[in-house]
Amino acid sequence: MKDSNFLKENNARHVWHPMAHPADSQTNLPTILTEARDVRITDVNGHEVIDAVGGLWNVNLGYSCEPVKQAIRDQLDALPYYSLFRGTTNDKAIELSYELAQFFAPDGLSRAFFTSGGSDSVEVALKLARQYHRIRGEASRTKFISLKKGYHGTHFGGASVNGNAKFRNAYEPLMPGCFHIPAPHTYRNPFNESDPEKLARLCAAALKDEIAFQGANTIAAFIMEPVLGAGGVMPPHPSFMPLVREICSKNGILLISDEVITAFGRTGSESGARHWGVKPDLMCTAKAITNGYFPFGAVMIADHVADVFEADRTGTASVDTGYTYSGHPVGAAAALAALAEIKAQKVHENAAERGKQLLGGLKGLQERFEVIGDVRGEGLMCALELVSDRTTKDPVGKDIPMKLQQAAYEDGVMVRVSGNNVIFSPPLVVTEDHVAKILSATETGLSAL
Ligand code: PLP
Numbered sequence: 001m002k003d004s005n006f007l008k009e010n011n012a013r014h015v016w017h018p019m020a021h022p023a024d025s026q027t028n029l030p031t032i033l034t035e036a037r038d039v040r041i042t043d044v045n046g047h048e049v050i051d052a053v054g055g056l057w058n059v060n061l062g063y064s065c066e067p068v069k070q071a072i073r074d075q076l077d078a079l080p081y082y083s084l085f086r087g088t089t090n091d092k093a094i095e096l097s098y099e100l101a102q103f104f105a106p107d108g109l110s111r112a113f114f115t116s117g118g119s120d121s122v123e124v125a126l127k128l129a130r131q132y133h134r135i136r137g138e139a140s141r142t143k144f145i146s147l148k149k150g151y152h153g154t155h156f157g158g159a160s161v162n163g164n165a166k167f168r169n170a171y172e173p174l175m176p177g178c179f180h181i182p183a184p185h186t187y188r189n190p191f192n193e194s195d196p197e198k199l200a201r202l203c204a205a206a207l208k209d210e211i212a213f214q215g216a217n218t219i220a221a222f223i224m225e226p227v228l229g230a231g232g233v234m235p236p237h238p239s240f241m242p243l244v245r246e247i248c249s250k251n252g253i254l255l256i257s258d259e260v261i262t263a264f265g266r267t268g269s270e271s272g273a274r275h276w277g278v279k280p281d282l283m284c285t286a287k288a289i290t291n292g293y294f295p296f297g298a299v300m301i302a303d304h305v306a307d308v309f310e311a312d313r314t315g316t317a318s319v320d321t322g323y324t325y326s327g328h329p330v331g332a333a334a335a336l337a338a339l340a341e342i343k344a345q346k347v348h349e350n351a352a353e354r355g356k357q358l359l360g361g362l363k364g365l366q367e368r369f370e371v372i373g374d375v376r377g378e379g380l381m382c383a384l385e386l387v388s389d390r391t392t393k394d395p396v397g398k399d400i401p402m403k404l405q406q407a408a409y410e411d412g413v414m415v416r417v418s419g420n421n422v423i424f425s426p427p428l429v430v431t432e433d434h435v436a437k438i439l440s441a442t443e444t445g446l447s448a449l
Helices: 004-014 066-078 091-103 118-135 156-161 196-214 240-250 303-311 329-345 347-368 399-410 432-447
Strands: 033-037 040-043 048-051 109-115 143-147 178-181 219-224 254-258 282-285 297-302 372-378 381-389 416-418 421-424
Touching: 048 432, 066 329, 091 109, 091 297, 091 329, 109 118, 109 303, 118 156, 118 219, 118 254, 118 282, 118 297, 118 303, 143 156, 143 196, 156 178, 178 196, 196 219, 196 240, 219 240, 240 254, 297 303, 329 347, 347 372, 347 381, 347 432, 381 399, 399 416, 399 421, 399 432, 421 432
Parallel strands: 143 178, 143 219, 219 254, 254 282
Antiparallel strands: 033 040, 040 048, 109 297, 282 297, 372 381, 381 421, 416 421
């Protein structure tokens, strides 16, 4: 390994980081990670901490998942690459499609279209939604509706349905025909409604209203995260997604469940849609599908949507999109091994249990630290929202969460900062002791403010 000075200097000189000002890394040195094991990461200075970020919501089985590593090694020896384009495929992609169809059978999803990551999955889902209507003779259905505060990746389609100005403004004009409704976020919403159930009804009514305004026959799909993630972890009331499902069905609109974070156990259920008792028409997955060890994703397709494509004899159903790495055999092998572990370890059950511990602990901290305006969570996705004044809910300045993060890191835990939110998304295999340590380091961070 090059020495730490070389790494720091050249990172500042040559690397542009996602979601950051290019000059930032010159003054604000990023933590350089060099090693990891179980749920811990080690930086270039040899400092080891629990990774309460779980990579980027993706290393659900931790860093020492030997079956996934071995599957990658073996596959590199057997068949390091072959595509799924026209007339070829590979054994691992086929086996994975079979396993995914079993895993997502309770969600009504049986076909897989493979991608190289979350943004790719979103793009494919949006395209398939439009094409589905076109095949059925409703080519006027081209628009999309989504939630404000939602995050759907960074490609132009995904950015267009994104509900956070930060990821949109620099790249406008985005795709026309994308509209947003208020998110069921109890802490901040335009209705000033703090009752989650009432708020769910108000947001559902806003969806109905927008559909009526646009004309149902112009709308292809509604896309949502079952629990808003990157926007700051905002679990809706359990009635929200079922209400959305009902409205979409009544209006012939497809429901795309963007489960790039929530699929495979993070909410405490095998999928986010299942968590809320909903069957989506399309589901976007990525991240934990390979435990983060290989870039990979899959769009899962409901039977009744697939039937429309497969029954078409006019030629309009040719899926004319895809990626060089769609169904990459190494990614597929990694995903097969990860899926086997996810099922064998029932990680969603641990996520539910440890999620309760984490959320309960964070709520306890809220009672002691004025700076915590709101605490939210579902399974192992939790957030603290920091405010300078609980009455006005004014967000704290940028430096406050960074200071908390730094102190927690020194005390042995990596947490993530997003605006005035501190986000927790640890591997789903964390133990009671790991969560206790995450809480105590967070307390250290809060005490440092
Ligand atoms: N959709 C959701 C809900 C996400 O959280 C993310 C990433 O965090 C994406 C899409 C984009 O995924 P990727 O970064 O793999 O392109």
